[in-house]
Amino acid sequence: MNGQNYNARRRSTFLAITKPAVLPAVGIILAGCGRAHSALSPVSPEAADIARIWWIFFVVCAAVYIVVALLVVGARWCRGNSNSTAGIPPPLKVEASQELRTERIVLWATVVTALILVSLLGADLWVQRGISPRNDDPLAIRLTGHQWWWSAEYQDPNPSRVFETANEIHIPAGRSIRLILESNDVIHSFWIPQIHGKKDLIPGHPAEISFRVDKPGKYDGFCAEFCGYQHAHMGLIVVAEEPAKFEQWAQAQRTEAPPSLTDSQKRGREIFEHASCSLCHTANGTMARSRVGPILTHVASRSMIGAGVLPNTRENLAAWLVDPQIAKPGAMMPPNELSKADLNALLDFMETLK
Amino acid sequence: MNIARIFWLVTFAALLVSCRREVRDFHTGGPPKVRQLKGEPAAPDRYFSAQGPQMEMERNAYALSEGKRLYSNFNCIGCHSNGGGDIGPALMDARWIYGATPEDIYKSILDGRPNGMPAFRGRINETQARQLTAYVRSMSGQARESAAPSRDDHMKTTAPENSVDRQMPKPDERPKL
């Protein structure tokens, strides 16, 4: 939540001087920029670098803007004639010497502009160089965009340790992450504002992005390239955890669905395997093996349903199962006609998919 | 104003025609609404009448494209290939073992047929079955061309559904059951 501290640690001397002076003025404007998905609350070195270059640009551009705005408003006050009905005066006689002096001022202003731009360009290239791909034993995750959800496959040299999840990825804090980005249908764009800038997922053009999150926490992400009806509801959650906790989570993800114990759970599993669910979904350890929709082996361990549409509660899940088109019109999942008892049984079963 | 009246009439007519093709009906839970004639109770066989919802789907681009998506998602391709047939019969030609009418195809999907076609009743809902039916018919050019799917983004050897010649189904070759 409070990435400002993180930023403060990495703050350059330049900003140490300028930021306190500017902050009161812009603090009011940017008061909102502290939330869990603000680009200015960085939690990774990459986002912090970007935030730093943002603040440099912001300060310089704000200064330029204030000067220009003062010149414009000043013209109204200093060169105003209050009596507009007095008729239009004849054109001024332009004197060559006066004109030359004016043009010289314009020339100098242009030179200053060019110098400012060149230094901004230098600062930009310098920071851009700093954001280089990470090669220090990164954890590789293959992230695939679908209309309108994400699937993530955790790579491992040992094939039996590869596992898959959807819409919510956990990562170890402090370790480099390398995402291999692919799209299954249209163009999507990966964006977790607090972690890194965007990278497009383009069919036929695999791309990569790498970063490291130092601060454990839960960070919201979005699809940033318009991808159809539910572009608005294509959320991705990144959970950064202490490495030990992450390892624990990963181990759990590799397991299969637990056996169903109660009658209700058994009935739920039957519905899951023999009604509509298994036509599209997979849950390891059950007969459901279809690769169309998100993998559900550990769906109960996720915090949201439907790629960030609803919090994962029993009531919401019930509503989602009965008619996903209410919360996410246009989504690929059809409504399901289930009796109350069957719905409860299915929910009982799905709650075991931890 | 006569011209104004004609203008509105033309607009309205165009509206009806294109509405049918372009509407996206996301709420596809229960059975499709049947357009009820005056004083006549809605009967299931009206689904397949000339103005019934099934025919509407064959004129609706979204329903046909959904049918195409389901065709691949539910692995119809596994047996019928892209319509040319493999271990299952071809769907893009004029020959229909169990009948070519929408009603026949709908039944084939939901209730299955002997020699390998599984029944999907209870696994897919009625609307999905209808969308699939409409799409299957579009493979042999039975759906409206302006609504049928165009080529998709895959390697494919068959012509897109909106570019195939219309196959007139041959007289019933239904095997005696």
Add this chain to the structure above:
Amino acid sequence: MTTHENSAKARLVDAPTPEQREEHRKKLMRTWSRAPGLLGWLCTTNHKEIALRYIVTAFVFFLLAGILALLMRLQLSRPDLHVLGPDLYNQVFTTHGTAMMFLFAVPIMEGLALYFVPLMIGSRNVAFPRLNAAGYYIFLSGGLILFAGLILNVGPDAGWFAYPPLSGPEYGVGKRVDVWSQMITATEISALIASVEIVVTVFKQRAPGMSVDRIPIFVWSMLITAFMTIFAMPAVMLVTTMLALDRMPHVATHFFNPAEGGDVLLYQHLFWFFGHPEVYIIFIPGTGLISALLPAFCRRPVVGHTAVVLAQVATAFIGFGLWVHHMFATPIPELGRSFFTAASMIIAVPTGVQVFCWLATIWTGRPQWRPPLLFVMGFFIIFVLGGLTGVMLASVPIDLQVHDTFFVVAHFHYVLIGSAVFPLFGALHYWFPKWTGRLMNETIGRWTFWLFFIGFNLTFFPMHILGLEGMPRRVYTYAERTGWGSLNLVASLGALFMAAGALAFIYNVMRSRRCGEKAGDDPWFADTLEWWTSSPPAPYAFLYPPVVGSLSPLWTDQNSQPVVVGLDAKKREILTTTILEALPDHKHEMPSDSIWPLLLGLVVGGTMSSIIFHPLPFVIGVGLVLLVLFGWFWRGGEPQVLERRSPEIEAEAA
């Protein structure tokens, strides 16, 4: 440098007597007027009528697209609203963007150019009057295709740049994207036509003496824009046609199908090779309007005339070298991105030159704070902010954060509304008396400005913050927990203020058209030649076309304004001049009015809208176009003799 004196072919004759003038006027009136009635209205090739149609039509599209914007703001005003729903919302925002770019911003500037370029350079019509009329009808048919599509639920829904595969045959279901691609092709044909008109008109029809260094900045800006259009628009016509071919039944090409060797990034490169210059195609006419308004209201010529013109030329050149900054999030090599970063920043220099020159004009002038100048002030306050956020977007790291968010939405509205719409409103107030002979009400004008200005900032400033807070663009709704609700509500309220401003403007136009204060021919005592005609101008524009001796012809001594005589008043004759020095070259007869341009427009529009469904109408359409052109060029359709003969130039005592 060059005046009529050193034109070897010119000679001095006696000034015509008042009787001769009156007779001349009657003859000209007979020659240049169009036939009465509906048919005459449809056949006209008078550039002033055609241009006004462009302006009015484009303004209507602006209002329609504005209503769509209000719908969008309604949908986004609170979290989790379902007023429109995703399907309709996608159609609405796509149509809004497409209409604003292709049916409003570009055509209305073309309209102003087609109206004022010939008047400012002292000519009687544009170079190819019939083509000009055909261009308007093609533009109109393109606009009708788009809005008919939206009304019929076939509104395009893949965004105004329609990236495949989303817009491709598999994911762009139905005919919606086809409506978009055909409509783009049609309007770009019309944009190319208008550009060719303007280039040839400026090159060959300038008044004698209007050498290159005496061309008004407005005319320069339109000339530069026309050149940019000629180089940029073919790219988008190509790419929309490729998209249409990919989607077309029985054709189904694979340009953008990765599985068959196509490439979806190819689309983006081709589109933005047009799309970025497009921004400058909208911006440079805006700078032309500013440069036309400032002299009139600051009572002095623009400081650094040459610098401003060269800056515009530089902008046009650099504008073609930075399209990739729309694609920084795609796989682009590091060095390539740095190049485009540098180019995107460099372009701020020529823009800076212009802004400084204008500021210097205001400070060294005697500003008259009438509504048009207020809009110029609005331009500075808004556009400069948009330009500075543009500098931020040039930086790859910053762009990667704010790309495709509401920050970018805010940025390009600041740039486009700041640089095009504010100067445009100023220009409409300024030139209204030219069209109607009456002034617009100043009090309502001030209300228009302040409502629009405050509304604009309320609407779009919060979007910067929303973007930084992570709100992606083109979302039809957002969840309550994101915390974007309050800023979105502010933005939606601001949109109401803008709408009120637009309404005030319309009311002002309606009211002033009938009972506004009588303006006389030159209410502003401005410096350019369009004010040397009557208001509204006669079909022949100038009784005797002027001869120009300075940059501000109406501010120099008018007691001996030389004019051109010797043009035949019984024919639609104009004088063409040489490109650089504007020496009289030859007399050229303009074609008569004709129904063929309308028929061409109908055929092109009909073809464009029917190849949405089937490729066959294309073949039929080509045949029909050939038929129409056959009729068009049938004898009697004359441009006839090109007389290489110098008309007399005369020194007339006014």
